[in-house]
Amino acid sequence: MEIKKYLRPLQFFVQKIIGVPYLMNQVEREINKLKDSNKAIFYYLNNYLLKAENLPPTSDPELRIMQLCDVQLMRIVAKILTKHNLTYWLDFGTLLGCVRHHGFIPWDDDMDISVPESQYNNILNVLQKELLQFPGFECADDPEYPMARIGVGFKHHSTGIWLDIFPSDCLPYSGDKKVYEAKLREGYQKFKKYYLKNKGKISSEKMLKIKNEYIPRDTSSSTFMHFVPPEWNMSRFNAYDEEDLYPLKELDF
Numbered sequence: 042m043e044i045k046k047y048l049r050p051l052q053f054f055v056q057k058i059i060g061v062p063y064l065m066n067q068v069e070r071e072i073n074k075l076k077d078s079n080k081a082i083f084y085y086l087n088n089y090l091l092k093a094e095n096l097p098p099t100s101d102p103e104l105r106i107m108q109l110c111d112v113q114l115m116r117i118v119a120k121i122l123t124k125h126n127l128t129y130w131l132d133f134g135t136l137l138g139c140v141r142h143h144g145f146i147p148w149d150d151d152m153d154i155s156v157p158e159s160q161y162n163n164i165l166n167v168l169q170k171e172l173l174q175f176p177g178f179e180c181a182d183d184p185e186y187p188m189a190r191i192g193v194g195f196k197h198h199s200t201g202i203w204l205d206i207f208p209s210d211c212l213p214y215s216g217d218k219k220v221y222e223a224k225l226r227e228g229y230q231k232f233k234k235y236y237l238k239n240k241g242k243i244s245s246e247k248m249l250k251i252k253n254e255y256i257p258r259d260t261s262s263s264t265f266m267h268f269v270p271p272e273w274n275m276s277r278f279n280a281y282d283e284e285d286l287y288p289l290k291e292l293d294f
Contacts, residue, residue: 093141094141094142096142096147097147098142098144098145098147099145099147099148104148104150107150107200107201107202108144108145108149108150110195110200110202111150111151111152111202111203111204112152112294114152114193114194114195114202114203114204115152115154115204117172118154118168118193118204118206121167121168121171121172122156122164122167122168125163125167127156127160127163127164127167128156128157128160128289129154129155129156129164129206130154130155130156130286130289131152131153131154131292131294132153132154132155132207132209133153133155133207134146134149134153135149135152135153135154136153138294139292139293139294140292143292143293143294144294150201150203151201151203151204151205152203152204152205153204153205153207154204154205154206154207155206155207155208155209156206156207156208156209157208157209157211158208158209158210158211158270159211161188161191161208162245164191164206165180165182165191168180168191168193169181172193177195177196178193178194178195179192179193179194179195179196179197180192180193180194182245183273184241186240186272186273187240187241187245187248187272188208188245188248188249188270188272189207189208189270189272189273190205190206190207190273191205191206192204192205192206193205193206207269207270207273208270208272209267209268209269209270209286210256210267210268210269210270211265211266211267211283212225212256212258212265212266212267212268213258213259213260213261213262213263213264213265214257214258214259214262214264214265214266215259215261215262215264216259218266221257221266222266222280224257225256225257225266225268225280228255228256228257229255229256229268229271230271231255232251232252232255232256232271233271235251235255236248236252236271236272240272264283265282265283266280266281266282266283267280267281267282267283267285267286268280
């Protein structure tokens with residue numbers, strides 16, 4: 042006990058002689074001060090000065106041109122999907138921008154839409170048939186994560202013009218919602234492991250058939266829930282009720 046009593050003063054004495062640990066303590070204190078200052082600054086910016094919905098469009102002229110071109114690409118895709126009676130809706134950052142800014146989030150550079158998982162392959166085939174006959178257009182299932190995203194672009198590598206199309210799993214269920222979510226989470230986790238191990242090795246049709254074996258559903262039910270599919274969203278588990286989505290409505294963008 043007597044030895045421990047003198048260890049702390051001895052430690053500070055050695056630090057002072059050596060210099061580096063002592064200086065490191067000083068640096069850490071300064072960093073902490075800066076962190077505290079930044080927290081205070083951003084607190085006042087976020088709560089009193091910079092309300093996100095009041096932020097103006099980007100002042101970057103090149104980004105703004107890209108955004109406006111993205112909108113034209115979206116117009117083309119929307120026209121094709123409507124022509125073929127296919128369903129789509131704005132999603133993720135694009136939906137947030139539409140509601141909050143009536144357009145793009147100021148720093149966003151692409152657009153996101155979702156479609157029912159049951160229409161995913163049909164939408165891919167329709168868009169490829171309609172778009173790929175014109176030079177410059179690109180449309181393909183994500184080669185790294187099949188069944189997870191359709192990428193649509195126009196000379197993307199040189200222009201940056203891009204649109205992502207995500208499938209949304211629409212699953213009928215009955216009984217207690219929380220109980221079903223727990224079962225679904227368990228099924229998704231098991232399917233994720235299979236998907237990551239076998240993606241690219243088997244066809245999308247076979248993968249979808251196997252996925253349906255993992256995912257619980259009550260086909261006799263008229264109650265539905267929507268989920269961000271595990272093929273793309275590997276880290277989060279997002280679920281929402283059908284009434285949160287339908288009926289779809291139009292908003293200004």
